[in-house]
Amino acid sequence: MAQSPKKPAKSKKASSAKSAQSDAEFVLHSLQDAHEKSPRYDASEEEMMQFYEQMLLIRRFEEKAGQLYGLGLIGGFCHLYIGQEAVAIGLQSALDNDRDSVITGYRDHGHMLAYGIDPNVIMAELTGRQAGISKGKGGSMHMFSTEHKFYGGHGIVGAQVSLGGGLALAHKYKDDGGLCLAYFGDGAANQGQVYETFNMASLWQLPIVFVIENNGYAMGTAVKRSSAETEFHRRGTAFRIPGMDVNGMDVLEVRNAAEIAFKHVRENGGPVLIECNTYRYRGHSMSDPAKYRSREEVQEKRDHHDPIEGLKKALIDGGKSEADLKAIDKAIRARVAEAADFSESSPEPEPQELYTDVLVENY
């Protein structure tokens, strides 16, 4: 847009090899330094309980979705977020929901639940019912809530990154103070349009936080088999985008990174790239042969890095009783069971819905 990016005044080409230090405004590493200095968000007990409940809701919701899929009530593609809960909760809990927007790919149930959107309408979308948030016409991968500034729910790997760039451009154009949080995976990180967007976002200083949810596998292809640079937080370097390397299995670390990144974007305007290192316990989608990784690897993550168990331990160490937490789990299970019942008993869309919403206007 109008302003040019912050650049050193001197021509770059003319000077010879130049260290990062000589480029005073090149803040590539400063956010990571700040994060490493104090990597965990100092959450109040109330906040920790909230994170716990939200992550557990995602976990139980997704388990139920997997079950309904197995029963044939959910069709098509269904990508579960189990294991990655800390990423959406850590980041979205730091948003200013009056201003900021969120966009993601097809593994989107958790990001919707993180907004507190009614589990009934999400589950009913999964079962393809009229009461679903997209009237049953979107399905698992295509859910939106413009009311919450949640812009989907996109099925083409990487498309949400440039669409997110557009949302950020709209924030800047309208000068509404908002930022866009654009999630994508380690697989999408190899798409060309991601770098086209990095370039324009940095060139135009768009208020956007790119989040790579690195769960280790693009479908069944491990990152080291697909990516020449597996340290994804470095991938903004060529575009002068500061990167952050974050433990995505710890909600407090993610939240901490969000605080630093959002502050930087709001104060400086330009983009930030966060890599959240996480892990999905389930297959890429429901029909996953699970032949590309060992059961031991999955079990190790579950046993030693689970974001919910980790927070649970912190809560118990902080004085919460096991019984209290069990009661929360019970209530969440009941809530999810209600959503499942709702999604099974709601009617399918009326046949006439076939023709609605193709175009907005009549011509």
Add this chain to the structure above:
Amino acid sequence: MAVELKMPALSPTMEEGTLAKWLKQEGDLVQPGDIIAEIETDKATMEFEAIDEGTLGKIMVEEGTENIAVGTVIAMLMGEGEEADDVPAPAAAAEENATSDPAPGEGKDVGRDEPGGISVPEKPQSQPKSDPTIPEGTSFTSTSVREALRDGMAEEMRRDDRVFVMGEEVAEYQGAYKVTQGLLDEFGPKRVIDTPITEYGFAGIGTGAAMGGLRPIVEFMTFNFAMQAIDHIINSAAKTNYMSGGQMRCPVVFRGPNGAASRVGAQHSQNYGPWYASVPGLVVIAPYDAADAKGLMKAAIRSEDPVVFLENELVYGRSFDVPDLDDHVLPIGKARIMREGSDVTIVSYSIGVGLSLEAADELAGQGIDAEVIDLRTLRPLDTQTILDSLAKTNRLVIAEEGWPVCSIASEVIAVCMEQGFDHLDAPVLRVCNEDVPLPYAANLEKIALIDAPRIVEAVKKVCYKD
């Protein structure tokens, strides 16, 4: 309470599978997330995870059993204080949600092949609006198509500050084909944005900005380069309103020159009208003259829907009368009768309209009175105007500067066959470019592209005058 564990499906098409292995045994304590069993089909293996906590009760299907229907109860999970024997074991038969179809294997498209067939609801029809009447005494100014497009954009930018233009060379260079000339001076760099050469990326950014509440006009230097961006035009812009149940609007205009230019070779010479016109969720406009270019550009920018606006480089410099009105907006989806006639109908759009008018003049000299229709909008297609004209003339030719296969011409022919058959006195003919990549050599290019003599020839054929 005891929970029935049922044979799960790995995919919507799976009907049965093999219980490869039990990883828990009767009496084992099971936590949510524990893997109880492994299920296999010929395509994949799935780990069957526990959702609920409990003790594994009776195992009803032994490991190694093949062809177990989806939904069959394979084991019971006991809650606290329950014993396996307390719970009556259900019959080992498949549950009601399992298929009763005995045919083995996958491949059945569940939910589609209903025995009685599916009744498709009636598709709602809409009636396109007519052009507004131009008040008597209105003056006209001869304006080039290039200027008319720019004027249309500028007027809308003055009217609505959400409207902005982005694309390659649209600002400081004043437009690669000078369509955006002067816009930077009037509206400044915030609203007239030069992009890097990165069509996929900026088409996505434009689409996202529309989703975020702005009214972007995304210029492609030519539509040939929009092939790099077609994913966003179709998958992101056209489908999102539908996929979101009507929540997500995407009021973006993708515009630029389309079709063959002059001696620029195969990669820079292609008509994408049929491509975009085949996509539900898009509006596709391809005007010919300056007044239509301006009026439809304004309508496109105001539309709540994503619009593909196809211009033509060879027409940019031609001048036509444009009414001197403060707000000349034309209806989308309405064809225009450019020349009335009674013997035969020539349907065309974009640059083909000029050739058709030229052909009509020639035909008039030979005693054939041709009606010429400019479709103006390719989607939604104004079939009524075509059919009304056909009912009058009983003969029809389509002239299209583009390939013949799967073209707008093919579509118009289908419409005539389906809805106008009784009015036809001759087969409908199409006059299209030759079915080859456009050659560079001047003589070959000339042979490959449509021209007025070929339209004349086709018209004489349907009039049985050849």
